[in-house]
Amino acid sequence: VKWVVHPFRFRLEDRRKIALDWEHTECRWVNPAEIRDMETVPGLQEAWERVQ
Template identity: 55%
Template sequence: MAAGSPERRHVVTAFLRHGDRVLLVRRSGRVGTYQGLWSGISGYLEDADPLDQARREVEEETGIPSAVPRLVSAAPPLEIEDAAVGRCWVVHPFLFEVDDPDAVRLDWENLELRWVRPADLGEYATVPALAEALAACLEREAAGG
């Protein structure tokens, strides 16, 4: 890494959708970054396929078995530089459909959840570029995958 270049970290963000709403979760004070902000289900990309990691994060953070949510779309990775934390996040966004929104049981990583319309995302203090990541998934869905 060149001097002054932000550290690059690959992460996954999984959006869960039920009907016309997507799940937002508010990050707890026990996570490493962006405590108190709203996000999708997310986590560091470990030594795994991004889709597999997204499914694992969904299961860990919501209690919904990884095989249950149906993959709707996978958008190309987005690069998001955040000078405040000295990182360039490479976000791998996914959109899943769930049948039972009441099945979500949050773990320690998140404090609360809300099912919101995508158009209302701007009303929440979110992690950087969350709306862009969701928009990329929705555009990919509209394009057929």
């Protein structure tokens, strides 16, 4: 399986306006330093580092 990650970065004006769709049951804000210790899609940490 090959993953292609298209990273992007943005700033929200109001974090309370997050709306989940049918694919998700929860969300939370994390410190970017925590990404490496989380179970995510392959290459997410590297993608994040490219858009810093």
